Amino acid sequence: MANSYKEITKELQEIAAEVFAEHEIKHLVGFGRGEFSGLTEPVFLKNPEEAERLIFQDDAAPMLSKYLLKYKPDLQAVVAKPCDSRALAYYISEGKISRDNLVIIGINGCPGIEGNTACQECDTRNPVIADYTVGEEMSQQELEAELEGVKYLLEDMTPAERKEHYSREFSRCTQCYACRDACPVCYCDHCYVESNQPEWLEEGSSADKDMIFHLMRTMHMPGRCVNCGACEMACPEGIEMRSMTTHLYHRAKELYNYRPGISPEQPTLFSDFDKEDSEPGFL
Amino acid sequence: MATAQKEKQAQQKEFDPKIIAFLCNWCSYAAADLAGSSRLQYPSNIRTIRIPCTGRLNPLLVIKALNKGADGILVSGCHPGDCHYIDGNYYARRRFTMLKDLLEFSGVEPERLNFTWCSAAEGRRFAEIVRKVVERVESVGPWQGFLSEPDVVAEKEAGEIEDGEFL
Ligand code: SF4
Ligand code: SF4
Ligand code: SF4
Numbered sequence: 001m002a003n004s005y006k007e008i009t010k011e012l013q014e015i016a017a018e019v020f021a022e023h024e025i026k027h028l029v030g031f032g033r034g035e036f037s038g039l040t041e042p043v044f045l046k047n048p049e050e051a052e053r054l055i056f057q058d059d060a061a062p063m064l065s066k067y068l069l070k071y072k073p074d075l076q077a078v079v080a081k082p083c084d085s086r087a088l089a090y091y092i093s094e095g096k097i098s099r100d101n102l103v104i105i106g107i108n109g110c111p112g113i114e115g116n117t118a119c120q121e122c123d124t125r126n127p128v129i130a131d132y133t134v135g136e137e138m139s140q141q142e143l144e145a146e147l148e149g150v151k152y153l154l155e156d157m158t159p160a161e162r163k164e165h166y167s168r169e170f171s172r173c174t175q176c177y178a179c180r181d182a183c184p185v186c187y188c189d190h191c192y193v194e195s196n197q198p199e200w201l202e203e204g205s206s207a208d209k210d211m212i213f214h215l216m217r218t219m220h221m222p223g224r225c226v227n228c229g230a231c232e233m234a235c236p237e238g239i240e241m242r243s244m245t246t247h248l249y250h251r252a253k254e255l256y257n258y259r260p261g262i263s264p265e266q267p268t269l270f271s272d273f274d275k276e277d278s279e280p281g282f283l
Numbered sequence: 284m285a286t287a288q289k290e291k292q293a294q295q296k297e298f299d300p301k302i303i304a305f306l307c308n309w310c311s312y313a314a315a316d317l318a319g320s321s322r323l324q325y326p327s328n329i330r331t332i333r334i335p336c337t338g339r340l341n342p343l344l345v346i347k348a349l350n351k352g353a354d355g356i357l358v359s360g361c362h363p364g365d366c367h368y369i370d371g372n373y374y375a376r377r378r379f380t381m382l383k384d385l386l387e388f389s390g391v392e393p394e395r396l397n398f399t400w401c402s403a404a405e406g407r408r409f410a411e412i413v414r415k416v417v418e419r420v421e422s423v424g425p426w427q428g429f430l431s432e433p434d435v436v437a438e439k440e441a442g443e444i445e446d447g448e449f450l
Contacts (some may be wrong), residue, residue, distance in 0.1 A: 163390025167430040192343065200343055211429045212350050215385065219342045222381040247388045248381055255380065273373035275363065281383055283399035283412060 002111040002125070003135035008056040011134035012079060015105055016051035019077050019132065023103050029067050030079035030105075031060045042067055054079070056107065058114035061233045063087060063184035068097060077103035082110050083118075083228035085127035086261030087184035090224065092129075093264050096187065099129075106130030109138040118229025118242060121152050128262055152250055153243035165240070166211060172237040173210035179241060180217060182234030185224040185260070192216060214241050222248040223269020226261045255280070300354040300420040304329040304413075305344070307337050309367035310403045311359035317406030325410040326417045329357060336360065338371025342382040345396075349386075349429070355395040355420035359412065362400040372400070394419040395426065 016028055032043030032053040040060045043053055044067075056079070064078050065087040080088060085106050091097045106127025112119030125138040154162055177193060180186045192200045193213060201213055225245040232242040252258045255278060258269050306312040312333050318325065334340050337360030345356050358379060366372045379398045387393050397416045401409050 159387060159390045162388065163429075164431050166389055167432070170430065200347070208350075208428055208430050211389075212346060215346050215389070215429065216343050218385055219346065219382060222385075244385060244389060248385055251381065251384050256377070270374065270377060273370065273377055275373065277373070277376055277380070279376060279398075280380060281387075281393055281396075281398075282379075283397050283415065 002138065003107075003109040005057050005111060008107055008111075008135050009054065012054045012056060012105065013051050015132050015134060016045065016054055016077075017048045019103055019105065020048035020051070023077065024075060025077045025103060026071060026074035028054075028077040028079075028103075028105075029064050030054045031056055031062075031064070058111070061113050061116060061230065063182065063228060063230045065091065065184045066182075066187065068102070069187055072097045072101060075101050075103065077105060079105045079107065080127055080130065081107050081228075082124040082127050083122070083226050084184065085129055086124055086226040087228070088261070089128050089264045089266075090185055090226065090261035090268075093261070093266050094268060099264060102131075104130045104132070106133045108133050108135040113229070113233070116229040116233050117153060117240075118227055118232070118246070121147070121150050121227070121246075123147060123227075123259075124262075129264060152246050153240070154247070155250075162243070165243075166214075167207060169239045169241065170210040170214065171207045173205065173207070173213075173239055173241075174237065175205040175210055175213055176236065178234040178236060179231035179239075182230040183225075184228065184230065185226065186217070186220070192220075214244060218244040218248065221245040222252050223258060224260050225249050298421060298425055300328050300417060300425070301352065302329045302355040302357055302416060302420055303348045303353040304331045304357040304359065305334050305337070305340050306331055306357075307360040307367075307372075308333050308335050310361040310365070311401045311409065313403035314359075314401045314405050314409035317403065318410045321406050323406060323410040325413040328417045328420075329413055336366065336368050336371040337375035337379075338366070338368065338373075340375065340378075342378050345382060346386075349391070349395070349426065352426065354426040355397065355416060357397045357399070357412070357416050359399050359401045359409075362402055365402060389429070391429070392423040394423045 019028060028045040030043055031040050032055055034041035040055060040057045042062050042064055063084050065084045068076050068078055092099050108126050110125050125143050200216060202209060227246055227249045229242055232240060252269055306315060315331060337358060340358060348356060360372045360375060363372055383396045386396055399412055401412060
C-alpha cells in the first residue's frame with residue numbers, strides 16, 4: 001500500500017538527522033512549508049537542527065532533482081519521490097551529475113500528488129536509486145493491480161479529437177515556459193526556444209505558435225520524460241499538454257522496451273539503436 | 284459522373300501539393316539524380332533539400348517545414364546497414380518513428396509524413412516513391428495547420444455562435 005504523508009514526514013525528519021551525521025553535505029534539499037506562501041516548497045537545509053522543517057504532503061509537486069544541478073560539484077542530499085529518482089538516474093546516465101556527489105533519500109510507496117494526473121498512471125512507486133529510504137516498499141503485484149485497466153491521458157481519443165483538444169488548450173498558452181522550467185529533464189543551458197540562430201520559434205504567442213513550441217519540446221522528450229506531470233502542475237493556465245510527452249513515453253516503452261531513468265547505466269533512447277528496430281508506417 | 288465526384292476531381296486537380304523532400308546526399312539524392320538522367324518521369328511536387336545523412340536531420344526541421352506550409356514531407360536515406368556513416372540511419376529511424384507517432388497522435392494525417400529508404404542505384408524506386416507520396420498527400424488535401432480553427436472548436440462546444448460574439 002502507499003504510505004501516508006504523515007509517516008513519510010516523520011521518517012524523513014529522523015533520517016535527515018542521520019544523513020547530516022554521516023555525510024559532509026553542502027545541504028539537504030527537501031520539501032518544507034513555505035515561509036510566506038504556506039505551500040509546500042523546496043527547502044535547503046544546512047544543519048541537523050533544521051530537520052524538523054522537512055515535510056511531505058500531497059502538494060509536494062516540484063521536482064527537487066532540478067535544483068541540484070546548480071550546485072553539482074558539491075555533495076548534496078536530496079529527498080526524492082520515485083519520479084525524481086528516475087530523473088536523477090537519468091542525470092547520472094547522461095553524465096550531468098555524479099552519483100558520488102549525491103545522497104538520495106528515496107520515498108517508497110509514494111502516495112502521489114493531489115491534482116497531478118500523472119500520479120494515477122505512475123508506473124514507478126519506489127525509487128530506482130536511493131541511499132536511504134522512508135516508508136514501506138510497494139510490491140510489484142500491488143502496483144500492477146493499481147495500474148490494471150488504467151489508460152494514459154487522451155489515449156482513447158481520435159487524432160481529430162486531440163487536434164481540437166490542443167486547439168482549445170493552447171489558445172490559453174502564453175508561452176511563459178513554466179512547463180519547461182518545471183520539467184526535471186529540461187535542463188539545457190541554451191534551450192531552443194531562446195535560440196535565434198537558428199530561430200526555431202517565431203516571436204509572439206498565438207495558439208498555432210504555441211502548438212509549435214509544444215511539438216518541438218515534445219520532440220526533445222522521448223527517452224527523457226519520466227512522466228512525472230510537473231509540466232502540467234506548473235502551468236498557470238491549467239493547460240493539459242502532458243498527453244504529448246506521455247504518449248511518446250508509452251510508445252517508447254512499447255516499441256523499444258525503453259523507460260527513461262530506470263537505471264544510471266542505461267544509454268539514452270536516441271543515443272542507442274537496435275538493428276532490428278521496427279519501422280511502423282515507413283514506406 | 285456524379286457532380287460531387289466531378290467537383291472532387293476538379294478540386295484535386297487544382298491542388299498542387301508542395302512536398303519537402305529531405306534526401307540523403309549519399310543515396311536518395313543520387314537516386315533522384317539517376318532518375319533524372321535516366322529520364323524517368325515523376326511529379327514535380329517535391330522540393331528537395333540535400334542533407335548529409337538522415338541522422339543529421341533535426342526532427343524539428345520537419346515540424347518547421349509543416350509550419351511553413353508544406354503539404355507533406357518525404358525523408359529518404361540509405362537502407363539500414365548501408366549508411367555512409369555506418370549507423371546514422373539507425374539513429375534516425377528511432378527519431379522518425381517517434382516524430383511520426385507524435386504528429387499523428389496530435390492530428391496530422393499519416394499520409395503527409397513519409398519516411399523511406401532508397402539507395403543511389405534505385406532511380407526507378409525513387410520515381411515510384413515520389414509518385415506514391417504525391418498520391419498520398421493528394422488524398423488528404425491541402426494542409427490546414429497543426430490546429431483546428433479556435434472559432435470552430437468554440438462553436439462546436441457552445442453550439443451556434445453569433446459572429447459578433449467573437450469580437
Ligand atoms: S506553462 Fe502553460 S502557459 Fe506556460 S508555456 Fe507551458 S503550457 Fe504555455
Ligand atoms: S515533460 Fe515529462 S518529465 Fe518533463 S515535467 Fe512533463 S511529465 Fe515530467
Ligand atoms: S525544451 Fe529542449 S532545448 Fe529546451 S530545455 Fe527542454 S530539452 Fe532543452
